[in-house]
Amino acid sequence: MRLPAMLLDGARMQLRVISALILRELHTRFGRHHLGYAWIFLEPMILGGCIAMVHYVSGHGLPGGLNVAAFYIVGYTPYYLFRAILNRAAGSVMANQPLFYHRQVSYLDVMLARNLLDCATVMIAVFIMIIALSNFEAALPHDPLKIVVGIVLMAAFCHGFALLILAATVWGHENVERVVHPFTYLMIPFTGAFFMVWWLPTEMQYYALLNPSVHMFEIIRDGQFGPGVPYHWDLGYMVACTVVLNLLGMLALRAVKGRLASEH
Amino acid sequence: MLELRDVWKSYEANGRQRFVLRGVSARFEKGDAVGIIGRNGAGKSTLIRILGGVEPVTRGEVRRGMSVSWPLGFGGAVHPSITGADNCRFLARIYGKSPGWVESFVEEFAELGEYFRMPVQTYSSGMSSRLAFGLSMAIDFDCYLIDEVIAVGDARFTERCRAALEERRQRSALLMVSHGPGLLRSFCNSAAILHEGRLTFHEDLDQALIAYDAL
Secondary structure: OHHHHHHHHHHHHHHHHHHHHHHHHHHHHHHOOOOOOOOHHHHHHHHHHHHHHHHHHHHOOHHHOOOOHHHHHHHHHHHHHHHHHHHHHHOOOHOOHHHHOOOOHHHHHHHHHHHHHHHHHHHHHHHHHHHHOOOOOOOOOHHHHHHHHHHHHHHHHHHHHHHHHHHHHHHHOOOOHHHHHHHHHOOOOHHHOOOOOOOOOOHHHHHHOHHHHHHHHHHHHHHHHOOOOOOOOOOOHHHHHHHHHHHHHHHHHOOOOOEEEHOO | OOEEEEEEEEEEEEEEEEEEEEEEEEEEEEEEEEEEEEOOOOOOHHHHHHOOOOOOOOOOEEEEEEOOOOOOOOOOOOOOEEEEHHOOOOOOOEEEOOOOHHHHHHHHHOOOHHHOOEEHHHHHHHHHHHHHHHHHHOOHHHHHHHHEEHHHHHHHHHHHHHHHHHHHHOOEEEEEEEEOOHHHHHHEEEEEEEOOOEEEEEEOHHHHHHHOOOO
């Protein structure tokens, strides 16, 4: 077989595996519960909605006069994605051990399936909430494409991170998972979910912008609120960080390949 | 064709490298039915898992010129928290078969009754084996790797497996690990002994069993 044909075959198989995994994931996580698939959106919506509500009721305004509920919806819900992907990184693959008896299924596939699903559901949840909110107050997103780009980049960035966490776990540090949970909590003030860069003093802005997730929340807010307040994001920087992290993650996973299997 | 070329496999145990396979070469074709015999811990399951691509080799090469099943053994392959039927549909999808067809084939072959629609973790080991074996028949491989899966079934199931494998004798290869000479005689026509990391082939099954007893 010629190389392009082989690549095409491989890609087709990978696509088949990933779509089967997504279907199965939907089944195992949601299909059998009451309300079924509605939970996919309800889960992030309950959390995102409640946080937005708390801040709305507490009545503090935001610099620049941004709508409080909208601010927390587009902040907290993507943060939920960040936390979900990182916290589940190790467990998702460990819980799916039997799948790796089928050589076409790789750790990467399982991770991709999960994270694609999470990304899609969080995206839909954000738009459902924002559209619902627009009936009462706040405007519809100024530029929905920016929100989409921000959430996709967030998912892709976290995916790379998750690959590293998984590789470290497979390598034999079960404690990695114990550290990840507090880490995702401690990161709350640093991710950029709940502050805007222009609120910070100039010298702190520089350090905040070293963190790619800060850029991602900024582009999402830019998409929601549009001109009126300054935003700080650099698409090139976000993409570069995401690509580097994913490459590192895949390399790390390659290095530990087969270690899980050998424990049988 | 399924081929091993100078395959070495080692594990790390207590900081030391322990070799399980030391330069195994073999070639299997459609129509072969080979029993793999060896003592406990000789590395039979490891060999089967390497052939199935579940485990990487330390050195050497595995070449697959035909479709090879996953290692049909006690564990793995099916997911415990979803039902037998859901497992069928999932595996059908990843192997590119029709989910509906695989589901109905396995439902009939495995005779699990209402358990077919219950989570696999509620199954007995015999039932899991029936599910896994039925699935592998539905997916229809060119080469079957059987690691004791048949041994846990009852006589009726063993007979079913034998009939199913007999029916595809010409178009499939069969590699089977077992300790029971009876099972080997009813399924295989030649054998290979795995001893001290090396694989020795015997054209004649009885001769192989005698050689094995002499070890």
